[in-house]
Every structure is written in C-alpha cells, then in structure tokens.
Amino acid sequence: MMRRRAAQFALLFLALAAGAQVFQPPTEFQSGYTLPATPVPPPRADWLGWLDVGLLALALILAAWLALRKRSRPGVLLLAVGSLLYFGFYRHGCICPVGSVQNVALAMADPGYALPVTVGLFFLLPLLCALVVGRVFCAAVCPLGVAQEVVLLRPITVPSWLAHALGVLPFVYLGAAVLFAATGSAFLICQYDPFVLFFRFSGSAAMLVIGIGMLLVATVIGRPYCRFLCPYGALLRLLAPLTRWPVRITPRTCVNCTLCHDACPHGAIHPPTPEEPRPRGEGKARLVGLLLLLPVLVAAGAFLARQTSPALARLHPTVRTAEQVSLHGAGLLAGESNAVIAFEHAAGETGILYAHARAIQRRFDRASWYWGGWIGLVIGIKLLTLALRRRRTEYTIDQGACLACARCYPSCPVPADGPPEVAAPEGSAR
Amino acid sequence: MADDNATTRRAFLTHALRGLGLLAVGGAAAALAQAGAAGTVWQIDPDACIQCGQCATHCVLRPSAVKCVHTHALCGYCKLCFGYFESESIPDELTGTGAEFQRCPTDAIRRRFVEDPFYEYVIDESRCIGCGTCVKGCAAYGNGSLFLQIRHDRCVHCNACAIAAACPARAIRRVPADRPYLLKQTRAPA
Numbered sequence: 001m002m003r004r005r006a007a008q009f010a011l012l013f014l015a016l017a018a019g020a021q022v023f024q025p026p027t028e029f030q031s032g033y034t035l036p037a038t039p040v041p042p043p044r045a046d047w048l049g050w051l052d053v054g055l056l057a058l059a060l061i062l063a064a065w066l067a068l069r070k071r072s073r074p075g076v077l078l079l080a081v082g083s084l085l086y087f088g089f090y091r092h093g094c095i096c097p098v099g100s101v102q103n104v105a106l107a108m109a110d111p112g113y114a115l116p117v118t119v120g121l122f123f124l125l126p127l128l129c130a131l132v133v134g135r136v137f138c139a140a141v142c143p144l145g146v147a148q149e150v151v152l153l154r155p156i157t158v159p160s161w162l163a164h165a166l167g168v169l170p171f172v173y174l175g176a177a178v179l180f181a182a183t184g185s186a187f188l189i190c191q192y193d194p195f196v197l198f199f200r201f202s203g204s205a206a207m208l209v210i211g212i213g214m215l216l217v218a219t220v221i222g223r224p225y226c227r228f229l230c231p232y233g234a235l236l237r238l239l240a241p242l243t244r245w246p247v248r249i250t251p252r253t254c255v256n257c258t259l260c261h262d263a264c265p266h267g268a269i270h271p272p273t274p275e276e277p278r279p280r281g282e283g284k285a286r287l288v289g290l291l292l293l294l295p296v297l298v299a300a301g302a303f304l305a306r307q308t309s310p311a312l313a314r315l316h317p318t319v320r321t322a323e324q325v326s327l328h329g330a331g332l333l334a335g336e337s338n339a340v341i342a343f344e345h346a347a348g349e350t351g352i353l354y355a356h357a358r359a360i361q362r363r364f365d366r367a368s369w370y371w372g373g374w375i376g377l378v379i380g381i382k383l384l385t386l387a388l389r390r391r392r393t394e395y396t397i398d399q400g401a402c403l404a405c406a407r408c409y410p411s412c413p414v415p416a417d418g419p420p421e422v423a424a425p426e427g428s429a430r
Numbered sequence: 431m432a433d434d435n436a437t438t439r440r441a442f443l444t445h446a447l448r449g450l451g452l453l454a455v456g457g458a459a460a461a462l463a464q465a466g467a468a469g470t471v472w473q474i475d476p477d478a479c480i481q482c483g484q485c486a487t488h489c490v491l492r493p494s495a496v497k498c499v500h501t502h503a504l505c506g507y508c509k510l511c512f513g514y515f516e517s518e519s520i521p522d523e524l525t526g527t528g529a530e531f532q533r534c535p536t537d538a539i540r541r542r543f544v545e546d547p548f549y550e551y552v553i554d555e556s557r558c559i560g561c562g563t564c565v566k567g568c569a570a571y572g573n574g575s576l577f578l579q580i581r582h583d584r585c586v587h588c589n590a591c592a593i594a595a596a597c598p599a600r601a602i603r604r605v606p607a608d609r610p611y612l613l614k615q616t617r618a619p620a
Contacts, residue, residue, distance in 0.1 A: 031545040035502040036552065041583035043471045043610045092490075092586045099589045113604070114467030124459055131451045187590035200490045200586070242448040317600055338482045342599030345480050 049118040052091065056122060056141065059083055060129045063136040063404070068245055073406040080140040080149055088143030093196040095119055097126045097137065098144060098232040099189050101174070102181035109182035126232075130239040134247055138226055138236065139404035145226050147195045148218040149405065155222050155265035163267050164386060166228040171378040174231035175371045183363055185316040189231060222265025226403060237400040246399050250414045254394035261395055263411035268401035272392045286387050290380070297376035305372025306365065313364040322357035325350060470604035472591045473612050476577035478601035481562035481569070485578055488596045489560070495584040496560030496593065498538070498553050501614045504575035507548035513568035513576045514539050514551055533563050555581065577614050 059079065066075035087096065095103075100123040107115035126137035138145045158166075173188075180186045190196070194211040197203025203211075217224045226233050249260045249269070261269045313319045321343055327333040328340045329350065343353065397408075474485070474496065485496035516533045529537060538557035542550045553576075560578060568576040580602070594602035605612065 029545055029548065033544050033548075033550075036550075038499055038501055038613060039555075040611050040613070041581055043582035043585070043607050044587065046469060046607065049469055092588070094587060094589045096589075103589065115462065116467050116469045117462060118469065120459070120462040124455055124462075128452070128455050131448055131455065186595060190588065190590035191592075191595060197490075202490050202492060239451055242444055242451055244448060321598075338480065338484075338598035341482075342478070342480045342601075345599065346478060 049116070052087075052095070053118050053121045053125075055086065056097075056125055059141045060125060060137060063140040064129065064133040064245075067136050067139055067404040067406050068133055068247065071406065071409045073410055076140050076404075076406045077149075080146040083141045084143050084146040084150070087141070088147065088195075088199045093143060093193070093199040094190075095122055096143065097122045098142065098230060099187065099193070101232055101235070102177055102187045102189055105178040105181040106184065110184060127235060127239055130236045131242055132244050134243040134245070134399055134402060134404050135233075135236050135240045136404045138223075138233065139406070142226075143199065144193070144195050144230070145223060145403070147198065148215070148223045148225060151215050151218050152222055152265060153219045156220050158221060158267060160267070163227070164382065168378055168382055169228050170230055170234035170237070172375050173229055174234045175374045177231050179312070179367050179371050180315065183316060183360065183367060194225060222267075223403065227266060227401070240402070241399045243399055247397055247402050247404050249395060249397060249408050250412045252414050255414060256394055257413055258395070259411045259413060260408040263408050265407065266401060266403055266405070268398050268403070269408060270392060270396050270398055272394055272396075273389070283387065283389060287384070290384050290387055293383070294377070294380035297380040298373045299376070301372040301374070301376025301379070302369045303372065305368045305375065309364045309368040310361070312368060313361045316360050316364070318353070319357045319360055322353050325353060469607040471580075471582060471587060471607050471610045472585065472594060472602055473580050473605045473610060474578050475601045475603065475612050476579070476614050478599045479562070479565070479578055480599045480601075481566040481578070482598055483561050483563075484596050484598075485593050486559045486561040488593045490588060490592050491584060491586065493558075494560040494593075495580050495586070496578050497555045497558045497581045497584075498560065498562070498564055498576055499579040499613065500551065500553050501575050501577075502550075504573050504614060505551065506573050506575070507544060507550060508572065509547045509549050511541070511549065511551055511568070512571035513564040514541055515567075533567050535559070535561065535563065539564060551576075574614065579611055579613070582610050 059082075062079055063076065066072050066079060087093070095118070100119050103113075103115055103119050104123050106113050126141070129136055140146070177188045180188050192207070192210075194207065194214040197207050197211055214225055256272060258271070261271055314323070317339075321339040324333060324337045324339045325343050328337065333340070486494050489495050512533075514533060515531055532539070536557045536559055538554045538559075540550075540552045540554055542552070544550045562578050565576045565578055568574055591602055594600075
C-alpha cells in the first residue's frame with residue numbers, strides 16, 4: 001500500500017514537473033485538430049410513451065370485449081400472451097400500472113416530483129375500466145398476471161380461511177408501498193417484483209429464487225401474486241364490485257351444477273347459501289361486537305406500527321448515511337463505507353445531515369401511525385364482511401375477486417347461444 | 431316486497447358509489463392534465479459521483495447502460511494520462527500502451543497522438559462497461575474530463591433504477607427528458 005502511494009506521488013510530481021500545460025486544456029492546436037463533440041444519444045421518444053398508453057387502452061377495450069361480449073377463453077388467452085410479449089418482454093415491464101401507484105404516491109407527497117401524464121394514465125385507465133367492466137386488466141393486460149396465468153397446470157383450492165387471511169396482505173403491501181414511495185425511500189413494488197427479472201433476463205439471485213418460487217406456486221395455486229400480494233389488485237378489488245357490466249357465468253338461468261365453481265382457480269365463485277338461515281339475533285350481536293372492535297384494531301395497529309418506525313426509517317438512504325457518518329465520526333465503523341466517502345466527497349456538513357435525517361425520521365413516525373391504522377382498519381373491515389351473511393340462491397361471482405379470465409364460461413352446461421332470457425324482475429319469480 | 435326494496439337499495443348504493451368513483455377518477459385525470467409534466471429519465475450527477483464501481487454491477491442491463499463520457503474541451507490532452515495509464519506500471523518510455531499498462535479493464539479508451547506533446551483519448555462505448563476506473567484516475571490526478579453518464583440509447587428506464595437504489599452518493603436522479611444529460615462543461619475562466 002505504501003509503495004503504491006509513493007509511486008503515485010512520484011508520478012504526480014513527474015507530471016507536474018513536466019510543465020503546467022499538461023493540465024491546462026490546449027487552447028489551439030497547430031495541426032488544425034478540432035475537438036470532437038461528446039455524443040449524446042437521445043432518450044426514447046416521447047411519442048413512444050403515448051404509444052404505450054394507446055396500446056394499454058386498446059388492450060383494455062379488447063379484453064373487455066373478449067371477456068364480456070365475446071365470452072371467449074381462447075381470445076382472452078391470446079390477448080394475454082400478446083400483452084405479456086409487449087408490456088413484459090418488449091417493454092421490460094416498465095412502466096406498468098402496478099408500479100405507477102408509487103409514482104402517484106411520490107407526486108402527492110413530494111412537490112419536487114411532477115407525475116408524467118403518461119404514467120398517470122397508466123395508473124388511472126385500469127381503475128376506470130374496473131368501474132365499468134371489472135378487472136379485465138388482470139385478465140389479459142397485466143404482464144405479471146399473465147406470467148402466472150400461463151404456468152397454471154393443476155389448480156388446487158386454497159382453504160377459504162387461508163384465502164381470507166392472505167387476502168389482507170395486498171392492502172398491507174399497498175400501505176407499505178405508499179409509505180416508502182411517499183417518504184422518498186424506495187419503490188418497493190418495483191424492487192421486489194418477482195417476475196420482472198424474467199422480462200429483463202437479469203436480476204439479483206435472491207429475486208430469482210423468489211421469482212421461481214412464485215412461478216412454482218402458481219402452477220398449483222391460481223395467480224398467487226395477484227390474489228395475495230398485488231397492491232394494485234387491492235385497489236381494483238375495491239372498485240370492481242361497483243362495475244356497471246359485471247362478468248356473468250351464464251347470461252341465462254343458473255342450474256346450480258357446481259361446474260363453474262370447480263373451474264374457477266381464483267376462488268371467485270361462491271356457492272349458494274344453505275336454505276335455513278341462522279337465528280337473526282346471533283348475527284346482530286356479532287356485528288355490533290365487530291363494529292366496537294374496529295377502533296380498537298385501528299389503535300392497536302397504529303401503536304404497533306409506530307414501534308417499527310426507527311427500523312423502517314433506516315431504509316431511507318439519508319437516514320442510513322447519517323447513521324454511518326455518525327458511527328464513522330465515533331470511530332466505530334469497521335472498514336470503509338461508500339456512503340461516508342460520498343458524504344466527505346460532497347463536503348457535506350454533519351449538522352445538516354443529522355437534521356435532515358431527523359426530519360425524515362419524524363416523517364416516518366407520522367406515516368407509520370397511518371400505516372398501522374390502515375392495517376387495523378383493513379383487518380377490521382375484513383372481519384365485518386365475513387360476519388355479514390348475504391343470501392345467495394345460485395352460484396355467484398365475487399366481482400372484487402374475479403379476474404375475468406373467462407375459465408368459467410366453457411364449464412357452464414347452460415347453452416349460451418341464442419338470445420339471453422328476458423330477466424324477470426327480481427323477487428317476483430318467487 | 432321487502433326483497434324488492436332491498437334490491438333497489440343495493441342497486442342505488444352501487445350506482446351512487448360507481449358515480450362517485452368515476453367522478454374521483456375523472457377529477458384525478460383533470461388534475462393530472464393541469465399538472466401536466468413531461469417524462470423524466472435517470473441521469474448521473476458527475477459532481478456527486480464517487481466512482482464506487484456499482485454502476486457496472488447493479489444495472490439491469492449487461493453491460494451496464496452507464497458509460498464513460500469525455501468532454502474534450504476539459505481534457506488536458508496529457509501524454510501521461512492517469513485515466514488511461516495504470517499509475518503503478520507506467521512504462522519508462524511512455525510508448526507502451528499494452529493492456530498491462532492500462533487502467534481500463536476492457537481496453538475501451540483509444541489513445542492517439544495529435545501533436546507534440548498532446549494525445550487524444552476517445553471512449554469506445556461498445557467496450558466500456560461503466561466501471562468508472564478511468565474516471566477515478568482522471569479525477570484524482572487530472573482535469574476530471576472523464577465522467578460517467580447513463581446512455582439513453584441503452585437505458586430501459588426502469589421505474590426504480592437499480593443503480594440509483596444502490597448508489598451511495600445518491601448521484602442518480604430523475605431529470606427532464608428534454609435535458610437528458612448532465613455533462614461536465616468547459617470550466618468558466620477564473
């Protein structure tokens with residue numbers, strides 16, 4: 001090490017001694033040499049971003065037409081593969097509506113970041129679609145969804161208690177993604193996207209293991225990421241039950257044959273409820289209890305999440321740098337830290353850095369309250385919806401959970417051709 | 431009759447909520463159109479960069495979208511370039527330009543005699559892997575005319591740049607797409 005330093009200094013001295021003009025840019029050359037220009041290849045043209053938006057809109061319209069009007073499973077699958085090729089393999093998975101959630105959160109929290117219109121449209125269009133035609137985005141447009149769709153070999157049914165419990169996770173993940181994006185810490189959804197590395201043919205070893213694991217699970221469980229993790233799916237799940245034109249298993253009368261229930265790998269078709277309802281009083285008491293429990297859950301969630309705030313804040317680069325600089329100052333840091341080197345290179349002042357880190361920590365303190373409260377609220381509402389008993393006389397689609405994959409159509413024995421029966425006014429048939 | 435009422439009530443609620451949802455989405459779109467920002471791209475601030483070498487290893491592309499860039503107007507056209515030569519093993523005669531004398535691990539810098547005593551250094555981007563080794567040498571002993579930039583003919587514009595997430599200097603940030611480079615400029619006269 002010493003020898004190397006000595007050699008470097010000797011060379012530096014040699015270079016300096018050779019004359020000051022060595023370091024001065026020559027003003028003019030005798031030989032008529034002209035300075036080459038630095039090449040600056042332009043970024044992807046703006047209109048290509050608009051092309052992506054156009055293709056997204058087109059794919060959504062096509063998906064709605066194929067799933068709801070044409071009722072064609074092969075059609076939906078073909079469009080799905082097309083989307084996988086374009087939005088996945090050709091566009092490398094960016095930008096996608098799932099990740100755009102974070103851009104929206106960042107734009108709302110940080111006035112310094114202006115949301116590009118194309119990104120905003122990627123966020124809004126599938127949500128708009130969910131209000132009108134349901135989750136057709138999931139069916140045939142989202143490359144992450146299609147990646148799982150095409151590997152499903154032998155679906156097994158997830159026990160309903162487990163499906164309900166795991167169904168809370170997307171909302172928790174959504175909260176975390178918004179928390180970290182809004183504080184400018186990280187884009188969790190992008191960093192921990194299990195499938196994007198297949199689109200790019202590159203990624204970390206850890207994410208490869210997670211991605212392969214997720215695909216293996218997806219061979220027996222229909223769309224595990226979409227149902228139990230996807231934060232954008234959480235938003236769609238909230239909007240899709242309001243849809244104007246829902247997915248219908250058959251346009252005619254259900255014969256309660258259970259075939260569609262067996263065909264759905266996503267647990268989105270509920271069987272009819274038993275004839276004899278339980279005594280009314282019992283349900284009411286439970287409902288009141290759960291309503292009282294709701295604020296308790298919110299408070300408990302907020303309190304618990306607040307305890308994790310220091311650990312969460314450490315994911316923010318500034319907080320991490322401040323920690324390392326303070327350790328370095330106290331002589332406790334083993335080895336070299338690039339963050340400390342960068343801080344010293346920028347001639348930063350520790351006082352300013354620490355104040356900045358404290359401000360971020362306070363933001364995390366506040367945001368972790370909200371996040372915990374949100375988790376408590378989601379769990380409370382989940383319990384409430386489980387307690388609410390809705391009477392069903394036939395096999396019914398849960399529009400929030402239905403991914404419009406069109407698998408149930410071919411399973412239905414009621415002939416779909418011919419004009420749909422004129423629906424009798426509900427209630428008068430009985 | 432009670433059933434009938436219940437159905438109407440639920441239908442009414444659904445319609446109302448859907449209307450609200452559409453209004454919210456429409457409002458968001460309108461707000462967006464007003465805020466209307468153009469796209470952004472990722473770029474390295476050469477003044478903040480410490481050449482830690484992670485640009486070469488953390489990009490989702492192989493080789494990285496980051497390349498060394500040369501502002502010739504800043505270059506000293508040194509005969510003895512510390513961006514080019516490995517400082518430990520410079521040959522006596524300064525004529526040997528073999529791999530053993532070079533800093534660059536991929537032989538991506540072209541050295542050419544211009545006129546006495548000036549030599550021109552040009553980056554061959556097809557060979558550059560963006561490791562920043564030459565940048566470090568140039569910054570330590572020279573004018574700092576070599577620096578790293580994200581090349582937009584290669585960058586795939588990930589929503590979360592993998593290098594930015596790893597960069598210890600936080601030197602990678604979003605810049606407006608119509609000004610996509612942060613080039614080192616000719617120094618203002620003192």
